[in-house]
Amino acid sequence: MSNLYYIQFNVPKMIGNETVYMQEALTEQRRISGGGYYTQASEAMLCKLTQTHHAVLTSSCTHALEATALLLDIQDGDEVIMPSFTFVSTVNAFVLRGAKPVFVDIRQDTQNIDESLIEQAITPKTRAIVVVHYAGIACEMDAIMEIAQRHQLAVVEDNAHGLFGCYKGHALGSIGDMATLSFHETKNIICGEGGALLTNSQHYFEQAEIIREKGTNRAQFFRGMVDKYSWVRVGSSYLMSDMMAGFLYGQLENHDKIQAHRHAIWQRYHLELADWARQYGIQQPSVPSHCEHPAHIYYLLLPNLEQRQAFIEHMQRNMVQTPFHYVPLHTSIMGKTFGYQAGDLPLTEDTSDRLVRLPLYWSLNEPSVDRIIQMAKAFRV
Numbered sequence: 001m002s003n004l005y006y007i008q009f010n011v012p013k014m015i016g017n018e019t020v021y022m023q024e025a026l027t028e029q030r031r032i033s034g035g036g037y038y039t040q041a042s043e044a045m046l047c048k049l050t051q052t053h054h055a056v057l058t059s060s061c062t063h064a065l066e067a068t069a070l071l072l073d074i075q076d077g078d079e080v081i082m083p084s085f086t087f088v089s090t091v092n093a094f095v096l097r098g099a100k101p102v103f104v105d106i107r108q109d110t111q112n113i114d115e116s117l118i119e120q121a122i123t124p125k126t127r128a129i130v131v132v133h134y135a136g137i138a139c140e141m142d143a144i145m146e147i148a149q150r151h152q153l154a155v156v157e158d159n160a161h162g163l164f165g166c167y168k169g170h171a172l173g174s175i176g177d178m179a180t181l182s183f184h185e186t187k188n189i190i191c192g193e194g195g196a197l198l199t200n201s202q203h204y205f206e207q208a209e210i211i212r213e214k215g216t217n218r219a220q221f222f223r224g225m226v227d228k229y230s231w232v233r234v235g236s237s238y239l240m241s242d243m244m245a246g247f248l249y250g251q252l253e254n255h256d257k258i259q260a261h262r263h264a265i266w267q268r269y270h271l272e273l274a275d276w277a278r279q280y281g282i283q284q285p286s287v288p289s290h291c292e293h294p295a296h297i298y299y300l301l302l303p304n305l306e307q308r309q310a311f312i313e314h315m316q317r318n319m320v321q322t323p324f325h326y327v328p329l330h331t332s333i334m335g336k337t338f339g340y341q342a343g344d345l346p347l348t349e350d351t352s353d354r355l356v357r358l359p360l361y362w363s364l365n366e367p368s369v370d371r372i373i374q375m376a377k378a379f380r381v
Helices: 018-027 037-050 061-071 088-095 141-150 202-212 218-222 242-252 255-272 274-279 305-317 333-337 346-354 366-377
Strands: 054-058 079-083 100-104 126-132 154-158 178-182 195-199 298-301 355-358
Touching: 018 037, 018 242, 037 054, 037 178, 037 195, 037 242, 054 061, 054 202, 061 088, 061 154, 061 178, 061 195, 061 202, 079 088, 088 100, 088 126, 126 141, 141 154, 195 202, 202 218, 242 255, 255 274, 255 298, 255 366, 305 346, 305 355, 305 366, 346 355
Parallel strands: 079 100, 079 126, 126 154, 154 178
Antiparallel strands: 054 195, 178 195, 298 355
C-alpha cells in the first residue's frame, strides 16, 4: 500500500474566478475592507439562494452566532435550548452573554435535536431555541416553530452544514427568526474563514448591520441615510473583508457545479456501501422524504466505539483519512461546569462514539472515491 497516495478528509480548492475577483476588489473597486462591491454581491446572491430577505456577511459563522445572541439581547441567567452534539461555537455565542445552555438529546435517525424533548426543557428563563441541521439534513422545523411560537421564544438555525438544504420546500436558514452560515474551508462553499447571518426581519437586519460594524451605524452613513455615524449599541468587528467576499462570490456563482459533484459522491457512497452496511449493522444517513440534503457530510455509524476506532485505523492504514466528529458539549470540561455529566444524553453520547465521516469535497476524483468505497467494504466488523 506504500505506493498509494493519501486521500485527505478535505482539500479546499478554487473552482472559478475567486482570485480574479479578489484582485478586482483591490485594483478596480479599490476597497478591500468590508462592505464593498463583493460583499453586497455575495449578500444579494445568498438572499436569492436561501429565499431570505436579508443576508449579512460576517468574518465567521462563530461571529454570526455571536451576533444572534446580541440581537436577542441575551443576558446573565437566560437559558438557551440547543443540542449537545454540535460545534463549540453554537454554545459559546450564548455563554459569552451569560446564558446557561440547556442541552437536549438528539434523534436516532437524523442526529438532530429531538423536537419531542424541547418543550419539557423550557422554563421561565428560556429565551431561545437553537437548532443545528446536522449534515444539512433538516430538523423537524414545523414542530419546533410551533413550540417556539406558543412559548414566545426565538428560533436560531445554526445552518453551518445546511446551505442548499430544504425542509418541505423551504430553504434551510429561511425558517427561523434568524440563521447562520459557514464558509469555512470544510464547507460546501468556502472562503477560508467566513460566515453570514440570514433573517427575514427588517429590524434584525438593521441591527445586525450595526452589530458587525462595532456597534455603529456606519452602513447607514455610507448609504447616505445619516450625515455621520456613531456608536449606537453594543457590537463588535464582525465584517468580512471585501477581498474574501470576492473569493466567496467566485464560489457562489459556481454553486451548481459544486453541488452536482458533491451529490454524485454522496450518492455513490450511499448506494455502493448499502449492502456492506446492512450486513454489518452499520447505519447510513437517514434523509426524511420531506427533506433535501446538500451533500455536506457523508457519515457512517459503526456498531460501537471499538469498531468505529478500528474502522478509522483500517482506513488510515489504507491511506484514507476518516475522522470522527463532535465530542458532546455536555461531557466536556466546560459542560460539567453547568452541571452536566456523562449519561445525561444517551443518544448524543452513543452517536458521538459511533460516527465517522468519509472524504467529500469538490476536487475528490472518481478513482479516489472508488478506493474509499473499496477500502470501506474491506472492513469487517
